[in-house]
Amino acid sequence: MILVTGAAGQIGTELVSELRQRHGPQNVLAGRHKTPLPEEIASSGPSEIVDVTNLDQLKAIVQNHNVTRIFHLSSILSALAESNIHAAHQVNINGVFNILTVALEANVEQVIIPSSIAAFGADTPRESTPNDTIQRPSTTYGISKVFTELMGNYFYTRFKLDVRGLRLPGVLSWKTEPTAGTTDYAVAMFYGAIAHNKYECYLGPDTILPMMYMPDAIKSLLDLSTASINTLSHHSDFNVHAMSFTPSELASAIKKINPQFSITYNVDPLRQSIADSWPSSLDDSAARKEWGWQPDFDMAALVNDMYSNLEDKLK
Numbered sequence: 656m657i658l659v660t661g662a663a664g665q666i667g668t669e670l671v672s673e674l675r676q677r678h679g680p681q682n683v684l685a686g687r688h689k690t691p692l693p694e695e696i697a698s699s700g701p702s703e704i705v706d707v708t709n710l711d712q713l714k715a716i717v718q719n720h721n722v723t724r725i726f727h728l729s730s731i732l733s734a735l736a737e738s739n740i741h742a743a744h745q746v747n748i749n750g751v752f753n754i755l756t757v758a759l760e761a762n763v764e765q766v767i768i769p770s771s772i773a774a775f776g777a778d779t780p781r782e783s784t785p786n787d788t789i790q791r792p793s794t795t796y797g798i799s800k801v802f803t804e805l806m807g808n809y810f811y812t813r814f815k816l817d818v819r820g821l822r823l824p825g826v827l828s829w830k831t832e833p834t835a836g837t838t839d840y841a842v843a844m845f846y847g848a849i850a851h852n853k854y855e856c857y858l859g860p861d862t863i864l865p866m867m868y869m870p871d872a873i874k875s876l877l878d879l880s881t882a883s884i885n886t887l888s889h890h891s892d893f894n895v896h897a898m899s900f901t902p903s904e905l906a907s908a909i910k911k912i913n914p915q916f917s918i919t920y921n922v923d924p925l926r927q928s929i930a931d932s933w934p935s936s937l938d939d940s941a942a943r944k945e946w947g948w949q950p951d952f953d954m955a956a957l958v959n960d961m962y963s964n965l966e967d968k969l970k
């Protein structure tokens with residue numbers, strides 16, 4: 656059985672659907688906490704309420720369902736983590752440690768835990784950020800992602816538990832909305848453009864950040880998971896890059912599809928300071944070399960696909 660935690664989230668919903676197609680609906684357990692699962696996920700296969708901060712409950716679920724692989728997606732994203740550092744510590748640090756210890760005890764074969772571009776900070780080279788470089792993030796979320804990477808590598812080196820992870824950038828998708836990240840403006844801009852022909856952006860017009868379309872994010876997680884361990888020199892800490900853009904560049908691309916669209920800016924100092932501490936682009940040559948990473952979507956392809964799918968959904 657494959658367990659996906661955070662299965663009601665932006666990435667979780669789409670990962671569960673893809674895994675159920677590949678491995679059969681009965682072989683993928685959707686683990687959610689407070690947010691209910693979308694109907695198609697709830698009705699298409701097994702699900703459980705999984706509180707990753709509750710070690711005993713987690714252990715029972717992993718053992719009762721004979722879980723062999725875990726995609727651990729539950730996480731409190733950057734902006735929300737800053738407003739509740741205690742909850743972020745519980746979920747993003749204790750939760751990760753619980754997942755790793757339960758996986759080890761229950762002989763789970765593999766654990767995949769996404770990290771984030773938030774694992775870098777203002778001291779890191781911002782352009783073409785190397786895979787292995789200085790990591791001194793200034794956010795609770797970023798600190799928890801450095802913990803995740805280091806602990807994942809530690810469990811691999813010390814206990815030979817196959818833990819793998821990659822640093823996701825902002826992920827854009829039209830099926831399930833993201834919650835409380837810093838890069839979420841990019842998704843919200845499409846909703847604003849389609850529903851109201853306008854959007855007020857909380858980041859400044861020239862804030863450049865790395866971004867990726869959901870099909871590539873799912874592909875990256877699954878390709879990393881199925882890569883032969885013999886080709887990996889890194890484990891829990893791969894850079895993956897697809898594209899970088901600013902709010903003003905995204906607004907111009909959306910305006911080409913919807914000429915009535917207009918953008919205004921009302922900068923939120925907290926989210927702006929988080930964005931300013933993150934890379935503008937990443938050197939992902941380690942991922943390309945070690946497990947063949949290559950994205951399918953550039954910005955133009957993303958904008959066209961995202962706009963038309965979201966327009967259909969909102970009709």
Ligand code: AKB
Nearest residue numbers: 732733771836837838
């Ligand atoms: C966030 O903005 O918090 C996330 C991330 C980059 O990890 N999307």
